[in-house]
Amino acid sequence: MSAVNESTGTENTAAPAAMNLAPNGKPKIIGFVCEWSLGRNDDIHEDGTVKGMDHIKTLKIPCSGFVKTEWVTVAFENGAQGVFVLGCPLGDCHFNEGNFIINERLEQHVGRLTNRKILDDKGRVAELYLGATENGEFFGQLEDFTKYIAELPPLVVQAKKPRAVTPKKEA
Amino acid sequence: MAGYTADQAPTSRSGPFDRLADGIHRGIVSVDKAINKVIPEEFNPFYYLGGITNVLWVLLVPTGIFLWFYYKPTTSEAFASVDYLTNGVFFGNIIRAIHRYAGDGMIIMAVLHMVRNLFTDRYRGFRDVPWVSGVFLLLLTGVVGLTGYLLVWDQRALVVTDAIVKVLLSLDLIIGGLGTFFARALLAGDSPNNLTLARMFFLHVGPAVLIFFFLWVHYLRLHRPKIWPPAFVTLLTIGAVLLVAGLLPVEKSLPATQPMMADQANIFYDVFYLWPVLLLQTASPAVVLGVLALIFGALFVLPWLPQKAHRYVNVAAVIPENCTGCQLCAIDCPFDAIVMVAGANPDPKRNELAVVNDDKCAECGICVGACPFHAINLPLMDEYAVRDKVVALLQ
Numbered sequence: 255m256s257a258v259n260e261s262t263g264t265e266n267t268a269a270p271a272a273m274n275l276a277p278n279g280k281p282k283i284i285g286f287v288c289e290w291s292l293g294r295n296d297d298i299h300e301d302g303t304v305k306g307m308d309h310i311k312t313l314k315i316p317c318s319g320f321v322k323t324e325w326v327t328v329a330f331e332n333g334a335q336g337v338f339v340l341g342c343p344l345g346d347c348h349f350n351e352g353n354f355i356i357n358e359r360l361e362q363h364v365g366r367l368t369n370r371k372i373l374d375d376k377g378r379v380a381e382l383y384l385g386a387t388e389n390g391e392f393f394g395q396l397e398d399f400t401k402y403i404a405e406l407p408p409l410v411v412q413a414k415k416p417r418a419v420t421p422k423k424e425a
Numbered sequence: 426m427a428g429y430t431a432d433q434a435p436t437s438r439s440g441p442f443d444r445l446a447d448g449i450h451r452g453i454v455s456v457d458k459a460i461n462k463v464i465p466e467e468f469n470p471f472y473y474l475g476g477i478t479n480v481l482w483v484l485l486v487p488t489g490i491f492l493w494f495y496y497k498p499t500t501s502e503a504f505a506s507v508d509y510l511t512n513g514v515f516f517g518n519i520i521r522a523i524h525r526y527a528g529d530g531m532i533i534m535a536v537l538h539m540v541r542n543l544f545t546d547r548y549r550g551f552r553d554v555p556w557v558s559g560v561f562l563l564l565l566t567g568v569v570g571l572t573g574y575l576l577v578w579d580q581r582a583l584v585v586t587d588a589i590v591k592v593l594l595s596l597d598l599i600i601g602g603l604g605t606f607f608a609r610a611l612l613a614g615d616s617p618n619n620l621t622l623a624r625m626f627f628l629h630v631g632p633a634v635l636i637f638f639f640l641w642v643h644y645l646r647l648h649r650p651k652i653w654p655p656a657f658v659t660l661l662t663i664g665a666v667l668l669v670a671g672l673l674p675v676e677k678s679l680p681a682t683q684p685m686m687a688d689q690a691n692i693f694y695d696v697f698y699l700w701p702v703l704l705l706q707t708a709s710p711a712v713v714l715g716v717l718a719l720i721f722g723a724l725f726v727l728p729w730l731p732q733k734a735h736r737y738v739n740v741a742a743v744i745p746e747n748c749t750g751c752q753l754c755a756i757d758c759p760f761d762a763i764v765m766v767a768g769a770n771p772d773p774k775r776n777e778l779a780v781v782n783d784d785k786c787a788e789c790g791i792c793v794g795a796c797p798f799h800a801i802n803l804p805l806m807d808e809y810a811v812r813d814k815v816v817a818l819l820q
């Protein structure tokens with residue numbers, strides 16, 4: 255699937271170039287950010303953008319273990335070039351096990367995505383495990399992640415079929 | 426999307442205590458980081474403070490039973506029996522030293538465990554039961570340690586008994602006669618006599634047995650409590666105790682039956698258990714009692730001190746029509762909050778239904794990530810809303 259997209263380039267679809275890159279010219283990245291991990295800081299704005307990194311959009315979640323692997327697929331289908339999950343340091347999860355659990359789930363899910371050739375590189379999904387004082391590492395690791403992804407060919411994932419929307423019942 | 430509003434956000438913490446807690450939290454993380462540079466993080470002892478406490482407790486039980494074989498709980502024979510088990514029994518001095526230093530280690534580790542959980546905000550909300558049982562465990566550990574020092578019945582024990590009686594008598598200031606009653610009950614009379622040590626012995630072993638009960642309560646809300654640290658940390662702990670026990674034999678003392686040592690300043694006090702006795706040298710008994718009451722009173726109510734309650738706002742909710750009874754959420758839930766109820770599923774072909782126990786739920790959402798059938802949700806962070814938000818962020 256990805257091979258087709260690589261060869262078709264931007265002419266056909268016109269969308270990819272615009273779709274894949276954020277206005278600042280860097281690949282679009284989505285992050286799921288555990289609200290306990292980095293501590294209270296001003297580095298992530300209210301609207302989810304990371305200070306000084308406009309191509310990264312984040313969602314605040316209660317625990318890294320909350321992430322449904324399905325959302326990772328959805329992010330790639332909608333033009334994300336990379337996805338990261340930020341949790342507490344392994345062994346120090348606020349909810350005891352959330353980061354170990356997401357670590358396992360992502361490993362399995364990303365393996366499946368690469369096997370099915372939906373993803374070209376496992377490195378497109380990153381796991382960050384950082385504690386309250388590690389804002390410096392946070393920016394460092396995100397910069398490395400961005401650089402890594404920028405070197406990969408643009409990724410276009412088409413949803414295989416319109417996702418069957420499960421009739422949603424209110425709880 | 427349906428997200429948290431400002432008052433519901435679990436992390437909306439401000440106020441002087443929260444700022445202080447934040448500072449200490451940062452300190453704790455810095456220490457962790459420094460340790461993680463030296464040893465792999467899965468072996469970082471600071472992630473297993475509770476487990477280390479438990480290892481020490483498990484060291485204390487068999488060594489205590491060993492000591493009990495030789496111990497005679499009467500004022501006339503106690504000192505001689507301790508002296509015999511120390512000097513006359515093969516390895517007796519080492520076993521006694523292990524019992525002594527493991528006890529010290531236990532209270533140190535328990536306090537570190539408590540401080541860590543306090544300042545990383547892991548003491549309130551859904552963690553009220555572990556916290557309160559933990560305070561009970563601390564109190565019991567203190568009582569066991571204190572009475573342990575009396576059992577030796579040396580001159581220090583006399584001073585400590587005297588201190589306990591003084592502090593108890595200061596209770597008379599609040600309710601006349603209550604302190605006297607307790608003091609008499611403790612000593613089995615007005616002054617130490619041959620029955621006293623039997624009571625102390627009971628107060629050493631009785632609370633120790635209660636520790637097992639409170640440990641059970643302590644673990645009740647966890648699906649997979651870290652009861653044992655990794656083998657590396659366990660061996661490190663045991664090794665440290667053995668090393669200290671081998672290098673530092675328990676100090677020699679004079680029996681209580683001899684005339685009191687002229688220079689009482691030479692008596693060695695273990696600050697970890699006997700700090701109230703040391704405090705008594707400079708403060709009045711009522712003050713010591715007040716300090717103890719204040720510390721434990723504050724610890725007991727801490728989870729409910731006026732703070733933004735962040736419980737029962739976002740408890741996981743099951744959508745019974747979607748639940749297949751696959752148990753994945755119940756397996757992953759770290760707090761054992763999901764029970765699989767047989768025969769409750771609306772679809773008769775699917776037998777079990779996941780049911781969330783609101784009191785145990787930590788609102789972490791780990792079950793949401795586990796469920797492949799869109800059957801469990803955090804009401805304030807609906808999974809479809811999050812998915813739509815992901816799509817919206819990418820436009």
Ligand code: SF4
Pocket residue numbers: 740741757758759760761762763781785786787788789790791792793
């Ligand atoms: S949100 Fe789910 S996983 Fe977390 S404690 Fe509640 S029931 Fe368990």
Ligand code: SF4
Pocket residue numbers: 743747748749750751752753754755778779795796797798799800801
């Ligand atoms: S994981 Fe989902 S389908 Fe399976 S038992 Fe839990 S709620 Fe039901």
